[in-house]
Amino acid sequence: MIEMNSHILPGRGAGPTSIHESMQMAKDATKHGIRTIVATPRHLDGNNDNPKLDILKDIVHFRNELEQANIALTILAGQEIRLSWDLLERLEKNELLPINEQSKYLLIEFPSNHIPKFSEQILFDLQMKGYIPVIAHPERNNEFLKRPQFLYNLVKKGMLVQLTAGSVTGRFGKKVAKFAHEMIEANLVHFISSEANHTRRYPFELKEAYKKIEKSFGKPMHYYFL
Numbered sequence: 001m002i003e004m005n006s007h008i009l010p011g012r013g014a015g016p017t018s019i020h021e022s023m024q025m026a027k028d029a030t031k032h033g034i035r036t037i038v039a040t041p042r043h044l045d046g047n048n049d050n051p052k053l054d055i056l057k058d059i060v061h062f063r064n065e066l067e068q069a070n071i072a073l074t075i076l077a078g079q080e081i082r083l084s085w086d087l088l089e090r091l092e093k094n095e096l097l098p099i100n101e102q103s104k105y106l107l108i109e110f111p112s113n114h115i116p117k118f119s120e121q122i123l124f125d126l127q128m129k130g131y132i133p134v135i136a137h138p139e140r141n142n143e144f145l146k147r148p149q150f151l152y153n154l155v156k157k158g159m160l161v162q163l164t165a166g167s168v169t170g171r172f173g174k175k176v177a178k179f180a181h182e183m184i185e186a187n188l189v190h191f192i193s194s195e196a197n198h199t200r201r202y203p204f205e206l207k208e209a210y211k212k213i214e215k216s217f218g219k220p221m222h223y224y225f226l
């Protein structure tokens with residue numbers, strides 16, 4: 001299995017504070033059948049500023065630690081980038097980190113309580129530059145909950161969507177779980193990730209989410225997300 005949104009790097013905001021905790025998360029991931037993780041520290045969300053070069057340096061160090069500990073886990077680089085009006089400018093300055101560094105997929109996080117008025121224009125501009133925006137956990141955004149048609153329109157225009165595993169399992173409550181299942185049923189979801197940042201408080205939940213999906217939608221939908 002692949003985790004494409006995980007806060008596993010130490011000292012990068014939401015997530016472990018030490019390399020020891022990161023290693024514990026890595027061991028836990030392999031026990032859950034996860035073989036590849038995209039490390040995506042939050043960036044530009046008002047609380048976290050994790051520049052591209054700093055993340056790449058941490059990735060190299062973490063890979064070395066995993067190799068020395070003989071942990072069979074592949075770590076790729078990324079950022080969970082808060083949507084802002086100056087993303088194109090930051091791209092031109094080489095500040096933003098696509099998933100796996102060289103791809104054209106940018107993991108974009110909306111604010112939790114609203115959809116900025118400039119959202120569609122910025123996302124369209126990113127597409128015009130050849131990038132593919134991947135919208136992170138829209139089911140946990142209050143305005144997407146009220147305006148699911150807006151999310152549908154974004155997907156129709158070529159955006160991709162990443163759903164949080166905990167939203168499927170009920171970690172964030174019944175309202176979010178209901179919306180998550182409705183999104184899956186409407187074919188508005190392309191990826192599912194745990195967004196894990198701790199072995200106990202916010203663990204890897206892909207297996208649990210996939211079980212829920214199989215129970216609700218059958219094996220074909222389960223295998224679609226694998």
